[in-house]
Amino acid sequence: MPALTVRQASRRYLILHGLRWLPTGLLIPIMVLLMLERGLSVAQMGMVFAVQGIVVLVLELPTAGLADALGRKPVLIAAAVLNLASLALFSVAQSVGFFLAVFLLQGIYRALDSGPLDSWYVDAALAADPEADIERGLSHGGTVLGLAVGAGALLSGGLVALGPIGGVSALTVPLLLAAGLQVAALIGVTLLLVEVRPASGIAALRTSVRQVPGTISGAVGLLRRSRVVLALVAVELFWGFGMVTFETLLPIRLADVVGDPDRAAALLGPANTAAWLASAAGAALIPFISRRIGAAPAAALLRVLQGGTVVGMALIAGPIGLIAAYLACYATHGASNPLHMGLLHRQVDGPYRTSVVSLNSMVAQPAASLGGVTLTALAGATSVSTAMLVGAVMLAVAAPLYLPAWRARKVVQPAQPAEPAEPTDSGDPAESRTEVRPTLPV
Numbered sequence: 226m227p228a229l230t231v232r233q234a235s236r237r238y239l240i241l242h243g244l245r246w247l248p249t250g251l252l253i254p255i256m257v258l259l260m261l262e263r264g265l266s267v268a269q270m271g272m273v274f275a276v277q278g279i280v281v282l283v284l285e286l287p288t289a290g291l292a293d294a295l296g297r298k299p300v301l302i303a304a305a306v307l308n309l310a311s312l313a314l315f316s317v318a319q320s321v322g323f324f325l326a327v328f329l330l331q332g333i334y335r336a337l338d339s340g341p342l343d344s345w346y347v348d349a350a351l352a353a354d355p356e357a358d359i360e361r362g363l364s365h366g367g368t369v370l371g372l373a374v375g376a377g378a379l380l381s382g383g384l385v386a387l388g389p390i391g392g393v394s395a396l397t398v399p400l401l402l403a404a405g406l407q408v409a410a411l412i413g414v415t416l417l418l419v420e421v422r423p424a425s426g427i428a429a430l431r432t433s434v435r436q437v438p439g440t441i442s443g444a445v446g447l448l449r450r451s452r453v454v455l456a457l458v459a460v461e462l463f464w465g466f467g468m469v470t471f472e473t474l475l476p477i478r479l480a481d482v483v484g485d486p487d488r489a490a491a492l493l494g495p496a497n498t499a500a501w502l503a504s505a506a507g508a509a510l511i512p513f514i515s516r517r518i519g520a521a522p523a524a525a526l527l528r529v530l531q532g533g534t535v536v537g538m539a540l541i542a543g544p545i546g547l548i549a550a551y552l553a554c555y556a557t558h559g560a561s562n563p564l565h566m567g568l569l570h571r572q573v574d575g576p577y578r579t580s581v582v583s584l585n586s587m588v589a590q591p592a593a594s595l596g597g598v599t600l601t602a603l604a605g606a607t608s609v610s611t612a613m614l615v616g617a618v619m620l621a622v623a624a625p626l627y628l629p630a631w632r633a634r635k636v637v638q639p640a641q642p643a644e645p646a647e648p649t650d651s652g653d654p655a656e657s658r659t660e661v662r663p664t665l666p667v
Contacts, residue, residue: 229419231357234349235365237417241342242366243373244410248312248403250377250501254493255385257476258486259396263319267477271601273324274473278594280332281339282587288336289583297341297579298420304337305411312404316397340582345418347570347578360520360567364508367563371505371555377403378497386491396490454572456629458585460528460565465592467620469600470535470613471554478609482544496548503552504559511560521631524564525624531557532621539613568630 229237260270292300311330318324343363350357381399388395479496480489515523534557537550566582573581596616604612 228352229349231350231353234346234353235362237419238342238346238349238362239365239369241410241413241417243369244406244413245338245342246370246373247377248308248406248410250374250497251381251399251403251406252377253374253472254378254381254476254490254497255396255399257473258480258490258493259394259400260324261486262394262396265321265324267601267605269321269324270473271597273321273328274597275594276325277328277332277335278591278597280329281336282591284333284336285339285583285587289340289579292337292341292344292579296420297345298414298418300337301341301414301418302411304334304341305407305414307334307337309404309407309411312400312407316400316404335586336583339586340579342418343566343570344579344582345420349419359570360515360563361512363567363570364511364563367508367511367559368505371501371503371508371559373501375498375501375505377406378493378501379495382491382493382495382498385487395487451572453629453633454569454581456626457565457569457572458588460623460626461585461589462592463619463623463626464528465589466596466599467532467535467616467623468593469596470616470620471538471551471558473597474600474604474609474613474616475538475551477604478538478613479544479547481609482542482547492544492548496551499548500552500555501559503556507556507558507560508563511563514560515564519631520564520568521627524561524568525627525631527557527561527564528624528627529621531561532617532619535613535617535620539610539617568627 257270260273261267265273288300307330311327311334314323314330315327318327343366346362346366347359350359350362380402384398384402385395387398390398393401476489476493479492480486483489483492511523518526531554534550534554538547538554541547541550569582569585570578596619600612600616603615
């Protein structure tokens with residue numbers, strides 16, 4: 226099959242991105258509350274979430290190396306199948322043991338799913354046009370993500386508001402629909418993701434598996450050589466820890482404010498929809514903002530702003546103000562991710578792309594697990610508001626880690642458009658390559 230054009234790659238990327246995130250939108254408003262309904266305590270939920278992070282930590286790089294060596298499509302298909310299995314198990318889980326199994330599968334799924342689709346898009350776009358505006362494409366992906374999750378959250382809230390269906394509880398209905406939509410996402414990956422591989426069959430599979438250690442070694446070597454990549458990956462330590470505040474603690478905080486978990490779940494449906502629409506709007510505006518002040522300064526500013534929104538979520542007493550702060554948090558979140566990933570993708574070539582993205586995700590998942598255990602324990606010992614304030618500080622203190630990317634852009638300026646950029650002081654050849662033609666100022 227002939228290679229895709231930039232427009233075709235972008236269109237398919239956006240369709241697959243939407244299919245991937247629509248089931249997630251259905252789960253976000255009900256996941257924590259459903260686990261509470263089935264008897265888990267807040268501390269037990271933190272432990273269950275930690276299992277997912279540990280699995281991701283162990284498998285992130287091996288699965289990323291497999292995606293780079295074997296191909297993104299087979300890895301994404303395997304991820305979709307595992308997610309479907311975890312959702313099926315989630316629908317009947319009633320004990321801590323069952324939920325541990327659910328999030329064990331979720332950890333494997335997230336390790337497989339982390340990076341291949343974005344890497345496929347970036348490689349396909351740059352293969353079609355070396356000057357392709359990948360930041361703009363990733364920004365559109367962020368917009369689609371927000372719209373898909375928002376639509377799923379709205380539908381989830383509506384289903385919960387309708388009440389139980391037969392013997393299925395109101396909080397379980399969105400979970401079953403998410404499983405059905407995951408089947409559609411699996412079909413979409415199978416049909417739409419076109420990947421040209423030099424060989425196929427058992428021999429090619431064995432060769433790809435043998436290449437995994439070398440691929441991982443190359444990605445880790447880039448991390449050691451490049452201060453820019455190291456700093457960008459370090460951002461995820463704080464980001465992952467702090468995201469617990471609005472992904473896990475917000476439903477509990479809202480339930481405390483309104484005094485009723487079912488009413489909180491009904492409110493979270495439209496609130497999540499609005500939040501992800503705000504996220505989509507933030508992602509859509511980022512190309513314009515970053516052209517004015519630069520991608521790295523904009524990313525740093527957004528880290529501080531997001532910390533401020535979490536402070537608002539922790540301190541505001543009424544549900545309207547709490548939800549308003551939540552919307553502002555997601556607007557900054559949606560704007561931050563395309564900037565961060567664009568900065569990261571510019572530092573690496575295709576053979577290691579998924580592995581480097583997975584390094585980024587690898588530190589985020591265990592950090593989120595640590596945040597889940599620490600902040601939920603702190604919430605139980607003190608209050609949810611206190612735990613959220615700690616998370617807000619962790620989000621904001623990551624801002625200075627964007628300075629190396631900003632300084633690299635200021636130092637590395639080609640004398641003439643036709644000449645390659647001089648290497649940065651990090652000594653990494655990937656950095657000097659990527660500074661030749663950025664479409665957004667860093």
